[in-house]
Structures are given as C-alpha cells and as structure tokens.
Amino acid sequence: MPAAILFLCLLLQQATARPETFVPDPIAGYALGGHDPVAYFVDRKPRPGSKKFEFRWGGAEWIFVNQGNLEAFRKAPEVYAPLFAGCGGFALAEGYATAGNPFIFAIVDGKLVFFHSIVNRFLFLVNSQQLMADAAVQAEKTGCKPQL
Template sequence: MTAQRQEGNALRLGFATIGLAALLLCPASAALWAQGATTERIVVDRHTGLAIDGFDPVAYFTDGAPRIGEAGFEASAAGAIWRFRNASNRAAFVGHPEIYAPQFGGYDPVGIARGVPLQGNATIWLVAGQRLYLFSREDDRDAFAASPERYLAAARQQWPALIATLAD
C-alpha cells in the first residue's frame, strides 16, 4: 500500500471515530434537551400522568424524605395524578395542594430564575419556607439553599412569562 493510501485510510478512520463518538453522545444530549423542553404547567410523566414520578408530595414534609406513593391512594389535581403513601397524606394534600405540591409546577426554581423551565427531579429536593422545591441538579439545589431569597425573587419574576408559554 502506498504512503498516500495509508494517510487516506488514517483520515477516514479518524472521521469514522468522530462520527461514532457523535452517535454515542446523541442520545444523552437528546435526553437533556427533552428534559429542558417540557411544556406542561405541572411536570407529569407523559405515559402515566403521574406528577413527581409517583412520589408522595406530603411525605417530603412528614417523613423528611421522598417516598413512593401507592396506586390505592391517588388524587387528581391541576391536571395531574398524585400518589400518596396513606389516606391521611392524601387528605392533607387534597385540603391544601398549594402547600404540598412542588412550587413552580415541579420545575427547577434555579432554571426558572434563568428563564428556562427545567424539569425537577423528585429525588433532588428541598423544603424551604414551608414549600417544596424540586431541582434538576444537585448543584442547583445547593446554590438555592445558600441563597433562596435571591433565586425566589428572580423565579417569581420569570414565572408568569414562562407559565404563559406552557400548555394547560
């Protein structure tokens, strides 16, 4: 094989390697884009209709931890299905969903403060000022915890414009 053909093969191998790397990274970037492209006013699983991945929103307050709810204890509110661990948690939520439901519809308040509706993760959370907040990343939760007033002021300012762009 000539030196010129060997160089051509090396170049093609390089392009193939770059192409393969791009294909492997595409699903990851697509998943991140899809997470940021949520369009509901309340974050719900599109397949099940469950809010906050089926976690009991009251348990964050009563147990101090996220707990999976049960299908036998469900309630419908704000276009979503909410699950609870027991009847008393369900009753507390039905009586005061504005207290127990995650603020900003389950979107990350740090993202909202930046004008970007990022879906919160039910396992990355914080109760601050007797309200539940979900975050897309632990770094966002930590930044929020260090200065909740700063992020809440910005998020409250951005939220009306953002919610107008989200579907009912």
C-alpha cells in the same frame, strides 16, 4: 432519568416546555414520578405512593403513602405541591425552564422546590431569599406557574 424523559415529553408536546398543569411522569403516569408530595414534608424524603390512594388535581394523578397524606393534600394541595409546576428552582431563577428532579429537592420557606441538579440546589440554597423571588418572577414569564 425520569426527569429527563419528562423534559423531552414536554418538548415534544409543546414547543416551549412550559407546563400549565402538573405534567405526569411519562413512565409512572403520576405527578412527581409517583412520589407522595406530602411525604416530602412529613418524612423529609420522597416516598413512593400507593395506587390505593389516588387523587386528581392540577391536570395530573397524584398518589400517596396513606389516606392521611391524601386527605392533607386534598384539603390544601397548594401547600404540598411543588412550586413552579415542578420546574427546577435555580434554573428558573436564571431565566429558563428545566424539569426538576423529584429526588433533588428542598423545603424553602415552607414550600417544596425541585432542582435539575445537586449543584443547582446548593447554589439556590446559598441565596434562597433572592433566588426564590427571581424564580417567582420568571415563573410568570416561562410558564412554570400552573394555571389551576
């Protein structure tokens, strides 16, 4: 549901739904709906961050589970932030931008990738090498590559 709201807000803010920064979730007010981006790598699942551990980067506020995760992100945000400004990886490989869902994700080649649906995630992972390359090309065209 938060991903759908994020998508609608993007449509209203811009005629193209093309994020140039990481757009905060309109309900939570934080990037990734308030989930800790480092937790995807450490815990292999989304975990809600705490307002005690906030950091501004990429046009959004990010929150973290603990100080260690915040420091890891502060030192290398490009490592932990989702690819394609959070746009759905499979849809992007197909040539269009959709909001990725922070609950439907995969770590592909060491990078966090979100997807619009479980089916899209499956299809992407079946041919991840080719679709990752296609998505990277489309990120430039659709604007799903944040200007940081």
